[in-house]
Structure formats: structure tokens, C-alpha cells
Amino acid sequence: MVLPIWFTAVVLANAPTGPPVETPEEMSGQWGINRHTDPAPLVSMEVVADVASAGPDQTFLLGVHLSIAKGWHIYWESPGDSGSPTIVDVQAPHGWTVGPTQYPRPTRFTAKQSVTWGYESEVVLLVEVTSPPAALDPPQFTPASFDVFATWLVCKDVCHMGDAQKVCTVEMVGTVTSSLQRFARWQSRIPRPIADLPGAVVTVTEGLVTLTGTIDDADQATFIPLATPGVQIAPADSTGADDQLAMTIPFTADEDNALGGDLRLRGLLAIGNDPQGPSWEINVELPRSGDTQP
Amino acid sequence: MTPLSTILTTTSAALLAGALTIAAPAPAPVAKLSVGAPAPAFSLTDTAGKTHTLKEYEGKIVVLEWFNPGCPWCRAVYDNNAVQEMLTSMKVGQKDAEVVYLAVNSTANAPKERVIAESIEAMKKNKVDTVPVLIDYDGAVGKSYGAKTTPHMYVIDSSGVLRYQGAFGPQEDYGKRQRGRRSRGGDSNGSPSGGAKAANWVLTAVQQIQSGEKVAPNDTQPWGCGVKYAD
Numbered sequence: 001m002v003l004p005i006w007f008t009a010v011v012l013a014n015a016p017t018g019p020p021v022e023t024p025e026e027m028s029g030q031w032g033i034n035r036h037t038d039p040a041p042l043v044s045m046e047v048v049a050d051v052a053s054a055g056p057d058q059t060f061l062l063g064v065h066l067s068i069a070k071g072w073h074i075y076w077e078s079p080g081d082s083g084s085p086t087i088v089d090v091q092a093p094h095g096w097t098v099g100p101t102q103y104p105r106p107t108r109f110t111a112k113q114s115v116t117w118g119y120e121s122e123v124v125l126l127v128e129v130t131s132p133p134a135a136l137d138p139p140q141f142t143p144a145s146f147d148v149f150a151t152w153l154v155c156k157d158v159c160h161m162g163d164a165q166k167v168c169t170v171e172m173v174g175t176v177t178s179s180l181q182r183f184a185r186w187q188s189r190i191p192r193p194i195a196d197l198p199g200a201v202v203t204v205t206e207g208l209v210t211l212t213g214t215i216d217d218a219d220q221a222t223f224i225p226l227a228t229p230g231v232q233i234a235p236a237d238s239t240g241a242d243d244q245l246a247m248t249i250p251f252t253a254d255e256d257n258a259l260g261g262d263l264r265l266r267g268l269l270a271i272g273n274d275p276q277g278p279s280w281e282i283n284v285e286l287p288r289s290g291d292t293q294p
Numbered sequence: 295m296t297p298l299s300t301i302l303t304t305t306s307a308a309l310l311a312g313a314l315t316i317a318a319p320a321p322a323p324v325a326k327l328s329v330g331a332p333a334p335a336f337s338l339t340d341t342a343g344k345t346h347t348l349k350e351y352e353g354k355i356v357v358l359e360w361f362n363p364g365c366p367w368c369r370a371v372y373d374n375n376a377v378q379e380m381l382t383s384m385k386v387g388q389k390d391a392e393v394v395y396l397a398v399n400s401t402a403n404a405p406k407e408r409v410i411a412e413s414i415e416a417m418k419k420n421k422v423d424t425v426p427v428l429i430d431y432d433g434a435v436g437k438s439y440g441a442k443t444t445p446h447m448y449v450i451d452s453s454g455v456l457r458y459q460g461a462f463g464p465q466e467d468y469g470k471r472q473r474g475r476r477s478r479g480g481d482s483n484g485s486p487s488g489g490a491k492a493a494n495w496v497l498t499a500v501q502q503i504q505s506g507e508k509v510a511p512n513d514t515q516p517w518g519c520g521v522k523y524a525d
Contacts (some may be wrong), residue, residue, distance in 0.1 A: 111520060160366055
């Protein structure tokens with residue numbers, strides 16, 4: 001049987017680099033109880049590009065595919081009451097640009113005293129990369145290698161820390177190539193900008209962000225908060241009738257805790273509880289004391 | 295044949311028990327404590343059998359670390375010497391020390407004896423003998439403080455007022471330190487290769503209290519494993 005070229009390329013591209021992987025016990029740092037003794041990893045990582053090859057000044061996606069053992073979960077960029085975010089770090093060749101990690105809409109997990117957000121079974125985190133113009137990359141057909149490092153906290157009723165490092169290599173050619181559409185399912189779960197919601201209006205008044213807009217199933221709208229320094233978000237309240245949404249999100253803001261950055265209220269407007277459902281990201285700057293307008 | 299009265303009594307009792315079972319409330323979420331409020335009093339016994347109360351430390355700055363030896367993030371802050379360096383900077387354990395550092399273990403997903411034994415083993419392994427581990431098996435103190443993660447840090451001033459709560463420092467700093475131990479060598483994307491110091495908001499808070507400054511930041515998002523409360 002002849003294997004497809006792309007399959008072979010994926011296998012070769014995901015050859016591990018660096019020192020040998022530590023045992024799960026060493027990786028997890030467990031001192032005694034709850035030691036993970038099963039040699040199978042709780043999370044495994046593969047990295048695949050969305051193109052078979054790429055040309056100059058081309059943007060495409062790298063997909064960081066994390067497979068999670070049954071019953072366990074890892075965390076969204078904003079874990080919630082506990083946990084720690086899954087972090088992806090991509091090192092690209094000179095002249096390339098690397099975008100921020102794109103996280104699909106998360107699943108909600110509830111435990112005795114907490115609500116957390118993350119992923120179970122599998123997730124593909126997406127990173128957009130852009131090649132330099134041809135003039136900056138002579139010889140322009142040098143294969144591009146991306147060194148991808150990811151860290152996570154994987155939990156069930158106990159937790160283990162983990163990480164992985166993989167290299168993904170993409171052949172370079174002289175012309176821009178087409179996307180292979182490998183990540184369509186996961187791209188559909190990436191929250192869209194709130195500006196894409198018809199008629200969306202976001203207003204900020206003292207202690208309250210208000211969102212209105214037109215949306216199917218407005219009565220199933222919820223808000224998934226994304227923690228930002230200096231901003232505490234209280235449970236949102238929403239009403240939805242005839243596809244007209246009105247949501248209010250109470251907050252308190254403290255500049256002393258902004259860690260030198262802007263005060264921002266961030267989160268996802270989500271429809272229903274299914275993480276496959278639509279979502280939009282709200283990201284609004286909040287006024288500092290003394291500001292006359294947002 | 296069973297008398298009707300017995301049948302009715304038994305049935306009523308069963309229905310009542312069922313109703314009570316259905317009506318049993320879910321555990322209340324852990325409420326967050328406000329910075330600037332008096333820190334809740336506590337009286338807890340450590341792994342050596344000594345009782346510690348917040349009141350006995352009046353006049354000192356008290357640092358509380360919610361702790362679980364089974365949590366890899368708790369291990370990380372000790373493996374990276376973050377706690378040990380902080381204890382040294384704060385002169386914990388020295389004569390006339392102004393700062394007291396206490397670890398609190400509210401873990402209840404194992405028998406209490408095992409929780410105690412694991413705590414002792416952990417502190418011995420990390421050569422930290424100046425930090426008592428207070429056992430909060432029923433979780434009452436943890437819930438009174440709103441502790442959600444391990445680690446979750448609190449700094450209480452000498453008047454018993456909560457002045458800081460949250461994380462040790464930026465989680466990405468501590469994550470980078472962990473990455474540095476496994477890196478191929480050299481920096482990557484500016485990450486420290488195991489040598490640079492991570493920001494420590496707890497130490498900063500203690501120093502600001504000691505110098506009479508405003509504590510900033512005073513309330514940060516804690517990271518780590520969820521506290522394994524009994525209910």
C-alpha cells in the first residue's frame with residue numbers, strides 16, 4: 001500500500017525533538033497519592049499545517065491537535081475557578097510572523113465548588129503564520145520549520161502537569177498555495193468578533209456592559225467570562241425574545257490590579273450549552289477613573 | 295398481612311425521605327473574600343499536632359498558602375525554589391521575624407491520615423522546615439477564605455486585615471520556569487531558560503506592607519488545581 005505523501009509528511013514532521021520524555025510520574029510531579037502510573041500519556045500532541053506547501057507572503061494555519069485521555073480534561077485560555085490555561089508557543093523561522101493562539105469555544109465543567117472551562121477528548125488549537133515576502137527569504141525554497149511547544153494541566157479528580165514539543169516542517173515553493181481545509185470543524189468553533197453579530201451594540205456604563213443584537217435562539221444566550229487583570233465579572237443577565245438579545249454584564253474594575261495594562265472586559269457570548277454552538281468574542285476597554293468616556 | 299397503617303406509615307416515611315433527598319441543596323459555591331476586609335479567624339492543627347490561630351499572630355504579617363502535595367503546581371513553586379527564596383527574603387523563621395508563613399491543606403479526597411503523611415513527606419522532600427502545614431480537612435477555613443486553587447495565596451497585615459489574595463505571580467512566568475527545565479537549551483521567544491526570576495506578587499505585597507505603601511496588585515486570578523474540598 002502506498003501511503004499518501006501528506007500522511008508521510010505529517011509523520012516525519014511530528015518527529016519529537018529534545019531530551020527524552022520524562023515518565024508520567026516525573027512530568028506530573030506527584031509526591032504520593034494520585035500518582036499517574038499508566039504509561040500511556042494523558043495528553044498527546046501532533047502539529048499539522050493546513051497546507052501541503054507554502055509560497056512567499058502567504059498566511060496559513062498550524063493546527064496543534066491535543067488528544068486527551070477519556071475522563072480527563074485540559075483548560076481553555078481562561079480556565080475559570082481553577083486550573084491553568086493550555087499554552088502554545090510557536091517559534092518560526094526568521095522573517096515569519098506568528099499570530100496569537102486561537103481557542104475553540106470551550107466546554108463547561110462543574111465540580112463541587114467550581115466552574116471551569118476547557119476541553120475533553122480532543123481539541124485543535126490554531127495558530128496563524130505568515131511567510132515573509134520572497135525578497136526576505138533567499139533562497140526562497142528553504143523548508144520552513146516551526147518549533148511548537150505546548151503546556152497544559154490535565155485533570156480528572158486529580159491533576160497532572162504536562163508539555164510536549166514538536167517540529168512541523170512546511171515545504172516552500174514559489175507561489176501561494178491553497179488551504180487543505182483540514183481544520184474547518186475547529187475553525188467553526190473559534191469565536192467570531194462581536195462586530196459580526198447583526199446589529200450588535202456594546203455599551204459601557206458605570207459597572208455595567210450592555211450588549212444588544214439580533215441573534216437566533218436569543219433566549220439561550222449565555223456569557224462565558226474570560227479573566228482579565230483588574231476586572232471582576234459578576235453573572236450576566238440576559239433576555240431574548242423574537243431573536244432580539246439584551247444582555248447586561250456587571251463588573252468591577254480596579255486599576256491597581258490591571259498589572260500595567262488596560263482594563264478590559266472580555267468573554268464569549270455563547271448560544272446554548274453545546275460547545276459546537278456559535279459564539280462571539282466581546283473585548284471592550286473599560287474606562288479608568290477620571291475618563292469621561294469609554 | 296401487613297396492617298394498612300403500617301403500609302401508610304412506611305410509604306409516608308419513604309416519600310418524606312425521598313423529598314428530603316431531592317431537596318438537599320448542592321454545595322454552596324466558595325464565596326470570594328474582599329481585600330481590605332478583616333481576615334477570617336481560624337484555629338487549625340498542624341501536622342505536628344500544634345494548634346495555630348490567626349489571633350496568636352496578631353502584630354505580625356501572616357502569609358497563607360493553600361497547599362496540596364498532590365497538585366503539580368504546588369510542587370512547581372517549591373521545585374523552582376520560589377517559596378524558599380520568598381521565605382528567605384521575608385526572614386521567615388528567624389528571630390524576631392515580622393512575617394509568619396503557614397501552609398493550609400484543605401484536601402479531603404483521601405483519608406485524613408494520608409493527607410497529613412503526604413504533607414509531611416512533601417515539606418521534608420523540599421527541605422522546608424519553617425512552614426507548618428495546617429490541616430483543614432473539613433474545609434471550613436478554606437471556604438471562609440474563598441480558597442479555590444492550590445496554590446492560592448493570602449497576605450494578612452499585622453492588624454488582621456486581608457491585603458492581598460491570589461496567585462504567586464504571573465502564571466506564564468512560572469510556566470516558563472517549568473519549560474526551562476525541559477528546553478533544548480537557550481532561550482526561546484524570550485522565555486527564561488530556568489534562570490530568570492519570576493515576578494512574586496506575594497513578596498511584593500509583604501514588602502509594601504512593611505514599608506507602608508499601598509499594596510498593588512492586591513487581587514489577582516489564582517491558578518493551579520482546584521481545592522479538593524470534602525463537599
